[in-house]
Amino acid sequence: MKLYENLLTQSGFIHKDDLHYPFDERGLQFGDGVYEVIRIYQGNYYLLTEHVERLIRSAKAIKLTLPYSEDQLYKQLNELLIKNKVTSDAKVYLQVTRGSAPRDHVFPGVSANFYAYVQDLPRPTTRLQEGVGVITQEDVRWHNCYIKSLNLLPNVLAKQEAKENGCFEAILHRDQTVTECSSSNAYIVKDGKIFTHPETNNILHGCVRSRVKKLAKQNGILLEETPFTLEQLNDADEVFLSSSTAEVMPIVAINQSLVNNGKPGKITRLLQTAYEQDARIKKTIF
């Protein structure tokens, strides 16, 4: 997928081939940083404010000073799209770490390293239409998953396990209670009502998750932020997940068992249509 050549760093713009890090970058040695993935449709950011605000919250939670103020972040992130002449469906990946310094757990007295790049990313059309399969797995992550940190090893291992089982995602559970997926939020529909885990420290407070709440409300669908169990998951009428890259994605099989006869459900479809409208997607698929 095309990577655009102008990257934004803490020192301004730089060519993608010129960005290198020393071996004692704190991201590399401790995962000591936070990140965001922001969706772009037809060259425009979707939910930019939500992502920037979450980045600021994540940074604050790990006591990390960002190299840009909130205002500067909006300005620079917009400049990133302009400089690269982005008009396609794409994503911005950005991360901030506590800088480069000789290895020591305690914070070094150096300034943060920041980078953001743009990469083309077409919508996952077929999956959005047909739905995906998932596995379930124990949630072994730390207790502050609301921080979008670079400590992603458990997420990597869960996603890999899903892939090796021919699936798209892993639904995670703590003691039988579903939290979320490895890189997306999880929902069930039962008797016309949506259930999803409340915004505790144990899940990422997804930007698309917040928007799904709003879209459900606008469409008169009840959404309850109440944890649900694996048993309720297996007994659901519809199941779906959401994220900035997966949008509202129907789940049609769990551990090889079909959900709703393997077809995306009615409420999921309704939210997918609402999402397309909200994101002002011109080339709709629903």
Next chain:
Amino acid sequence: MKLYENLLTQSGFIHKDDLHYPFDERGLQFGDGVYEVIRIYQGNYYLLTEHVERLIRSAKAIKLTLPYSEDQLYKQLNELLIKNKVTSDAKVYLQVTRGSAPRDHVFPGVSANFYAYVQDLPRPTTRLQEGVGVITQEDVRWHNCYIKSLNLLPNVLAKQEAKENGCFEAILHRDQTVTECSSSNAYIVKDGKIFTHPETNNILHGCVRSRVKKLAKQNGILLEETPFTLEQLNDADEVFLSSSTAEVMPIVAINQSLVNNGKPGKITRLLQTAYEQDARIKKTIF
């Protein structure tokens, strides 16, 4: 502290100024790797076998293929000291990540990135003699702390909190049960017997910890691998921690309250002496 100029990488030796990583190194974006810190006294490795074996176990646990076989690792790590003409007290830091590839949670089809460097590290003499203070803190880490992974953000935050409270370490507990410290193992002594958390998935299986078990046995001191609570911690006769860089370190204050009137205890001292002998330290301090 002096960093020696020859670094070992997956492609052999390289000058320290020549090692740089692209922004999509998986260590940097996911903490997708494992590491070791190995102690060197007077130019010789201490517990090298234990560290290499643990590295292999950690790598296997995250399904990471190391660039060197076990035999090659010993050979190359020894070569690292020879090439740098190391004769001092030092440490080797080494890490392996799942390589550099465009960002995607699932494993990329690339080979691992490996590096190891040597840095001078004098023994923490004053602390070993006088002991250190610690704070206690909830253990919010993931459930596979036996893997020595690069996901160290919670450890960094705990250590920083300790430092901000004028302390050396943070003793971590899950629901009042002490697991270990942020980068070392924790022990109490009560009525002449040592207690430490058993080797479950919730603690790092410390190389020095294993050696402490052996040294205790050799010296006729009972060591029980039974979890202890915060209450037992506060009621202990002696408290100490162990790690490759902190050795056997007396803890003389917990949350500003003195342990054993603020003096290192008798059994702790005995283990410190046994450690010096075991590590063949010539310039002993006990």
